[in-house]
Amino acid sequence: MKATVDWTGNASFRATSGTGHSVQLDGPPDRGGEDLGPRPMEMLLMGVGGCSSFDVVSILQKSRQDVTACHCELQAERADAVPSVFTSIHLHFVVTGRNLKEKQVERAVSLSADKYCSASIMLAAGGVKISHSHEIRAED
Structure with a gap:
């Protein structure tokens, strides 16, 4: 099983599974996040x-x-x-x-x-x- 995680700015990251499915992850606003996805x-x-x-x-x-x-x-x-x-x-x-x-x-x-x-x-x-x-x- 493989996955990748790429920084997309601030406290936000795009996680992509080995099967090609992606989800946007983000940190909490008090830590630089913009509430673009789950923690x-x-x-x-x-x-x-x-x-x-x-x-x-x-x-x-x-x-x-x-x-x-x-x-x-x-x-x-x-x-x-x-x-x-x-x-x-x-x-x-x-x-x-x-x-x-x-x-x-x-x-x-x-x-x-x-x-x-x-x-x-x-x-x-x-x-x-x-x-x-x-x-x-x-x-x-």
Whole structure:
């Protein structure tokens, strides 16, 4: 896997993935940023949510659950001192579908947390406390 990051002025950078997708990153205004994009640590947090959400949906689909939506809310805490690393991250999944089984959703979230989500497992190995919760909503 490869990526590049190019400075575009002030506290702004263009990050490009090896597959050619780009995102504009920016620092906070009090540090020279112009609010042109997410902060790098926000991107890291969104990456954890994306990685785990991908797993949850994939596992549920493979277990023949009729998933129509998956929403992941993330809440992170960071250390007060520099480096201001993540100290904890909580992922809350809101899974919507028809006739979803509680055990299947619980299993999907657990498998992502314990076996498949490389991003959250890597951060947990580095000392970040990762927690998960979920709720199921019936499709109207």
